[in-house]
Structures are given as C-alpha cells and as structure tokens.
Amino acid sequence: MALATYQDLVTALQSGYQQPFLLSKAPPAASGLFASLWSIAGLPAQGANPTPALQGAACDLTTVGAVPLANATAPKRLFVFLVCAGGGGASYAGEIFLYDRLWHVGGINLNITSTQTFTGVTAPSRHTDGIGNQLLLEITTAPGSTGQTLSVAYTDQNDAAQTATIVVPGSAVANRLDFLALGGDGLGVKSVQSATLGGGMGGSGVANQVMVNVKDLFPVIPYTWNVYTEREMIVQSALLPVVPADACLALMYRGASSSSPLLQGRIVLLEG
C-alpha cells in the first residue's frame, strides 16, 4: 500500500487521529544538551524507569510512557503528518524530538566500579539487525561530583563484541541524555551486555541505558519561548516520517537554556 497522491493523503487524514502532549515542567537542560521527557508527568503518561535494576526490556506501543498509538492495519503503515509544539518559559528555545524507544535498561549504579551485567531481554524487538541502532545514557538520579567514564559492552550489527564509552559528567542533572561513542565501525548495536564505571562518582547516581535508531529519530519542532510552532510533514518538510509498527514513540528535547519549560503540542498521525 502507499499514498499515491496528495488526495489520498487528504482522504487518509480524515480518518487519522491526533495525540496531544503536555508536560508542565520539563527537566532543566543545560544549554545545548538533550533531555529526556520519558519520566516527566503529563501527557503522554509518565514513563517508568525500567525495573528491576539491570534487567533489560524491549519497549513497544503498550509501554507506559509511549505516545498512545494504534498500529496501522496491514499492509498500511502509520505516518506522522503534523507536529505542533510550543514552549513556555523565559528565554527558552529548543527542539522537540520524536524517537522510537527500542529498548532500555535501568538501575545502573553510578557509584560502583564492578561490572553491572544486564539480564533478561538484552536486544530490541525492532531493528533487530542492529544497523543504525545507537545508545543513550539517561540519567535518572543525579550522580556525585566526580566525572567518570562508563564503558558499555555490546554486540554490534556484525555480531562482534564491542565497547561503547561515555564520560559521565560529575553532577549530571536528572533526565540528561547523552549519546555513547560506539566502538568498532560504530554503525550499530544488536544487544547490550553490561556496563562498567571507571571509578566511583560519589553520591547515589543512577542511570538508564536506552537504544534508539538513527532512522527513527526526528528533530521535528524547533521553537522559541511562548510561540507555538506547527510543522506539516509533507509539503512543508518533505519528510512524512514512518512510525514503525509497535513503535514506542517518545519525546525528548534539547534546550537553548537551562530553564524548565512548559512543553505542549500535538502529533497528527494517519495511515496509508
């Protein structure tokens, strides 16, 4: 199936649907840093940090925290047609991103140096070939003041054992998101095995590891404070992003200041 014409798209839109989002107080993000909206209360419902600790879980559209979606009726597919967003808060600007949260694991202790081995599900159920998959570190509890390198053992898209690394900054704020530097050719991740910190950071920091795919990560809405922005995804942008079947569609943002903005908007989806 495909949308053959713009008229088809208009027709599909009439049976499409929209999902609002409203996050009353997004986490403060230092200027230019990514911040997760996964565990922020509001719409969509607040996502939980994966438990038990160190037990991986593949995420899908039923995972609490995901933007509520219904899979398209095969052979149709689901597309993002329109995204609108606004931010409130002094001197605030930034971008909202849509991404498919493929897999995550929680409870990574940021104050121990022993290897923390992941159990349970260690691989995503989408993008199972690993190509384009990347890893993010999501701080859930701010660590102590000593920066340390976190090494993550993973299996790459060629089934080779690799190590990804990230320097976790001292006192990194909760909900901060950072990409890890992958090892090998850096082109993908099939599964994740363990994490080891180079030294204690002090404090009681905790983090999640999150897997995303670069093909399903969209910086869709740049906006400035107290201004509402709309982004149509075909004529205005020539994008028409595909939402993979079973996707755990989630939001993150990147701020131009360290304020805690109100974020609100809606996502319009259609099948075709």
Add this chain to the structure above:
Amino acid sequence: MGFTTYNDIINALSSGKGQSFFWFKTCVTSPAAASIMMRLWNMAGWPPPGADPTPALSGIVPTSATAGAIPYTNPTGPATMHLLNVGGCCSLQAVIFLYDRLWHAGGINLNSASLQTITDAQAPTRHTDGLGNMLLVEISAAAGTTTKDLTINYTNTADAAKSVTVNIPASAIINRVLLVGLAAGDKGVKSVQSVQLSGAMGGTGVANLVMYNISELQQIPCYANLYADRDLVVQVPNLPKLNDGACLATMFLSSASGANQFLFGRVMMAEN
C-alpha cells in the same frame, strides 16, 4: 528517471522508498575565530568518524560505504535517489554544509617546498566530467608558523592542465577547512596531479585535499541551538540527485570560536 509530480514523492515516502538519518558530531577543535570553516568528517558521533586518507599522496574515491559517510542504501536502478530535506543545528550560530566527498588525498606535507605528486587515483568516479567539481584543503595536523601558498595542479573540464593557489595561514589549526577557487575561466576539476608549497611552513603540518561538487553542496543556516531545516522540494526547490554511492559528509562555518561544539541534523532522501 525522476519524480514527475509531487504525488510521486508522496508515493515514494509512503511506500518505503524514503531513507532518513539523524546525525550528530562533536567538533573537538575550537574554530579559533569567527568565520572559520571546520570539518566534521573525522569527528566522533554518528556517522562514525572518517579517517584521513592513506597512504600519503595517494588519491582515493570514498563512497557511502566509507567510514565517515552517511551509510544510505543506493536506489534500485533505474530509480534515482534525491535529497528531500536537510536540517541541522549547532551550539553556535553557524552554517552547516552537507556535501558528497567525491575524492580525497592525504599526507600533504606542509613543511616541504618540493613538488608532491598525487599517485594512484587522481580523479573521482562521480561527476567524472569535472563540471562543478571544486577543491578544499583540510588541515589534518596544525600548520607551522610561516604562512605559505599552496599551488594545486589539476586538469580542468576541458582536459587542460591548470593550477590554482590557496594561502595556508600560519598556524592553521587542525581540522580547519580552506575553500579553493579555480583558475580563471575554469568550470571544474576533473583530476588532481600534484601540489607544491611556496616554501616550508615549519612545524609538522599535514593536509588533505578533498574534491566536492558545488552544485550538490547543501547549506543549512542555523541560529545557536535552534534547529533549522530546508525542504528541498517546495521551500528551496532543487530536489538534488544523489549519485549512487555518494559519500555524504558535513562541515560547518562557525560564527565564533569555542571547542566541543555539538552539531546534529537530519537527512531525508527518497528514490522514485
């Protein structure tokens, strides 16, 4: 082949013929001053860092499979691949450039006044007629303290031997990019034969020579920390065709100095 109507684009995007890639890079080197152009080819992030071409003075034609390139999949012939949307963001106000790295040669000694002859491949395999092909110099090890001119000897689109000179500033920083003009009346570069400095610069400076096609250069102007994109169908209508195997890479023109600038963006393409 090509897109005949806008409906063809909608059809392509909704039938699995689109490819989207989120990319991110951290430029570890400070541009040193405003209006300095910097490469992102070798910077950590995604796509993974590319290497300086080796062996020294040996020409190489990189492709989409070369480490450092956005690893898209070629279209199924006779279809052709076209860019639909390019976007980007930088910690500083900047212009981000997306280009096809047609050809490169490394190991140019910036402390030698001798003629340095390019061996092996001297010409690209894309844009073989040379029309619109231009050159840039990438500093891969900081130059010495004496400014000198680098003369590049090339073959133009009319198969005539020509030369052009570019000034290499004293102490040019690593990762700086210097755009090179053409000899008067020339319309492009078919191949590169040799380079020669007007004198030794001192130090241990090294440079790469890179060929790109100016007609394919995509420019994304962005304010600091504010994502901007360009719809290449309606907003900036040129629907650029990607040659099969294009080695898509990025560089940026910075508005100020500052190390560790974080840049990210997205490339959307579709085949017809």
